Amino acid sequence: MASRSGPTLNMIASALDVSVATVSNALSGKGRLSAELTKRIRDKADELGYTPSQAARALRTGRSRVLGLVLPDIANPLFPQIAQAIEYAASTAGYGILIADSRGSVAMQTDAINRLIERDVDGILIVPRLGTRIVDVGRPLAVIDSPSTPNSTVSADHWQGGQLVMEHLVSLGHRHIVLIGNNPSSNVQNDRIGGMRSRLPPGGRAQVLWIEQHEDICGKGAPLQLVERVNAGATAFAAVSDLHALRALTELQNAGIPVPARVSVTGFDDLAWSAMITPALTSVRMDVASIARLAIEALLQAIESDPPGTTGAVTAETSSVPMTLVVRQTTAPPFVPINNQNAPEGEPA
Amino acid sequence: MASRSGPTLNMIASALDVSVATVSNALSGKGRLSAELTKRIRDKADELGYTPSQAARALRTGRSRVLGLVLPDIANPLFPQIAQAIEYAASTAGYGILIADSRGSVAMQTDAINRLIERDVDGILIVPRLGTRIVDVGRPLAVIDSPSTPNSTVSADHWQGGQLVMEHLVSLGHRHIVLIGNNPSSNVQNDRIGGMRSRLPPGGRAQVLWIEQHEDICGKGAPLQLVERVNAGATAFAAVSDLHALRALTELQNAGIPVPARVSVTGFDDLAWSAMITPALTSVRMDVASIARLAIEALLQAIESDPPGTTGAVTAETSSVPMTLVVRQTTAPPFVPINNQNAPEGEPA
DNA sequence: CTGAAAGCGCTTACAG
DNA sequence: CTGAAAGCGCTTACAG
Known part of the structure; x- marks a missing residue:
């Protein structure tokens, strides 16, 4: 039959x-x-x-050659990049990727994991929901999040990315910078903000503006009141995501504040449209290809070392991958006394 | 063993x-x-x-209970919405979704399909690359694109969506509208534009501005010269995608043209950030949940009627799902003589 | 109402 | 260097 x-x-x-x-x-x-x-x-x-026949082979060997990918609320536009990179790395290694979305809640995340396990995946890749700690799923697991996340397997070096941004802004002459985030309990955001702060020169100001806290990354809602910040002397807005940067940019422009002539705006993640808008956004890009490759490698290693049928251990070693700055706004702050427009080296204070 | x-x-x-x-x-x-x-x-x-055991069951029954999802260049931010909806509909029906990305080229699309077939998927869902015509993949297939696409299975009614946008703009009093697209050979874009045009009242003007044509949806590049259009009397810019709308919006704002006080900007797809920017974008939303459900239904029907091992026929019936207007800008054009701000019914010409 | 048996397509000791 | 045989876990006629 x-x-x-x-x-x-x-x-x-x-x-x-x-x-x-x-x-x-x-x-x-x-x-x-x-x-x-x-x-x-x-x-x-x-x-x-x-x-x-994959089925016959799987039945015989106890391995499906399929990995599960669990993603948090997909409203995060970073998802495509990651999914694409993971799929590529996996199929290069001869594995398929079964997706499962944990949208909405932690409970759904658990459901998603269970669905994958019922489908006999050999291992799971997960970008965990905020505040979740995935401990043991009875299958080899690779966690992709931030280096600060407990038992993270691979991630971008968000802290270093933050440093790149601040170094760049400082080199342009900015000294009063508003940092924008939306979730004080996100490791990723905290790393990025921490990195930025760590490169602020003495005398510089960097205050964090937490916009309202939503589960999903794109909180709609009240204006950010950025004009007040500009009046108070801020010359740059450094968001922890291009999404927040976009929100800031449009609000500033709408208020008649020229960007980047009057203030600069930077983001993170170099989303698809970041280069396309006017003005284009300076951003920081994660090396998703490397992250995906490392995650897959670590996972396959765990899979291949554990005999099938064993409750696989969580993979232990953490690696973090450097981020890259993509400079698209190079305007210096207008009222800081500097000599030339293009990134003076000195510290004009 | x-x-x-x-x-x-x-x-x-x-x-x-x-x-x-x-x-x-x-x-x-x-x-x-x-x-x-x-x-x-x-x-x-x-x-x-x-x-x-899925493997044992699959081996015995000849069905894997896994479906493949092939997506075109993932740079299209619509992807997450669709993937999420498909995954949900599939898992509700007891199926898993294996993803394959056809980024880059038509050749990669073929590779992606083959990879899925090698993994014994029972059927394939595909959002085809532009200009591709998927004919026979030897497996039941559901095509999600535009009603104008040959052998499309399900899609949003992009034409009707276009009508909604134009009706809305016209009701606000707009008569000179610039339509923005980037690919004259995209069925989706043509349907949207055709729909918009079909609702333009006599005496109205709607010229299409094709921005440079890129494989991926977000073309970077030269400014769109929108100010000239404003000077020529345009009061609204209606893009075929929120991405283009965003590009137009930022360019206008950057040029000092107030939106929506002076001109209105509309898009399509209601992307994650569309409500979040200033001003928020009027957009048109596809009912991805229904589209996903219909696609899965059609596919499962084809799968269940064909005995396993048969070269499944392409599913035949096409259905198109109505789109919904999301109004976020309600400003009437400033120089058209109308009585009140909110959508006059007459034709002030 | 319940069970014995065959077989889906493969891989892996093991024997020749 | 090559082959016969067992068995992975299930489902489905078929027999009792």
Whole structure:
């Protein structure tokens, strides 16, 4: 009953009058066969367009060669980048990616994980919901978040990214900077803000403006009252995300404050539209390809070292990947006494 | 070798001294067993935390209960919404979603499809790349694009969405409108533009501004020269995507043209940040949940009617789902003689 | 109403 | 160097 569409090992075997075991070995390169037979078998397999049955292989080996990817509220526009990079890294390694969305709540995150496990994934990649600590899912696990997250496996070095931003703003001459975030309990945001602060020169001011706290990253709502900040002397707005930067930018422009002539705006994550708007946003990019590759590597290692059927341990080593600054606004603050427009080295105070 | 982590039918069977066949029947409700035995078996299964082996089931039945989702260049921010809705609809129906990204080229789209087929997906959902016509992938297929796309299965009614936008602008008193798109060969964009045009009253002007054509939806590049259009009398900019609307909005603001006091800007797709910027964007939303549900339904029907192993036919019936207008800018054009601010019914010309 | 048996397609010791 | 055989966990006729 219920036969497959494609040819099977059996069909190759009988076409060549050899055993299935021999065909299997030839294709996998495991038993040592004569080079001649191996070639004949491989040619026949190609000719027939043989594809191994994942189901049979999985049943036999106890491994599905499928990984689960659990993402938090998908409203976060970073999702596509990560999903794309993970899918690429996984398929390069011969694995498929089953997605599961944990939108809404921590409970749904648990559901998502369970759904994946029921589908026999070999391991799970997760970008955890805020404040969640994923401990043991009974399967090898890789956590992608921030270096500050307990048992994180891989992440961007958000702190260092923050340093890049502040160094850049300071080199332009900015000394009074408003940092914008929306969630004081997000490790990612705190790392970015911490990094920025750590590079503020003596005498500089950097106050954090926490916009209203929403579960999802894009809080709608009351204006941020940025004009007051400008009047108070702020010359730069450094947001922890391009989303917040966009919100700040449009609000400033709407209030008639020219950007970047009067104030600069920077963000994080270099989202799809960041280069496209006017003015384009200076931003900091994570190396999603490397993060994905490292996450997959760590996960596969955990999978391959644990015998199937074992309750896999959480992978232990944490690595953090440097971020890159993408400069698109290079205007110096207008009222700081500096000599030239382009990034003076000195400290004009 | 390579046993599973969880309990098997066999373990339940021997714990209860019945046969595996009986356990299988009890759990699936297929053979008719005594209510009493059925209950005992189910309780035992729950107690042991039984999860069926997908691999074994797939091998036996010839169905993996996994669907593939192929997405075009993921730079399109609509992706998360769709992926989320599809994943939800699929998991409700007991299916998993394996993702494959066709970023870059048509060749990669083919690769993506092949990767999914090699993983034995039961069917494929695809948002095709521009200009691609997916004909036969040897597996049931559902195409999500525009009603104008040949063999589309489900899509939003982009034409009707365009009508909503134009009706709204016209009701506010706008008569000179610039339509913004970036790809004249996109069915989606053409439908939206066609719909908008179809509702332009006699005497109204609606010229299309095609911004430079990129594979990906967010073309960076030269300014759009919108100020000239404003000087020429345009009072509204209606883009085929929030992305283009954002680009227009920031460019106008940057040029010192107040939005929406002087001109209005509308988009499409109601992206995450559309409500958050200043001013918020009037937009048109697709009902992704319904689209996903219909796509999954059509696909599952095709899967269930074709015996496994058959080259599944492309599903035939096309349905299109109405879009919804989300009004966020209600300012009438300043120099059109109208009586009140809020959407006069007459035609002030 | 319940069970014995075959078989889905593969891989892996093991024997020849 | 190659093959016969067992078995992964399930489902489905079929027999009792």
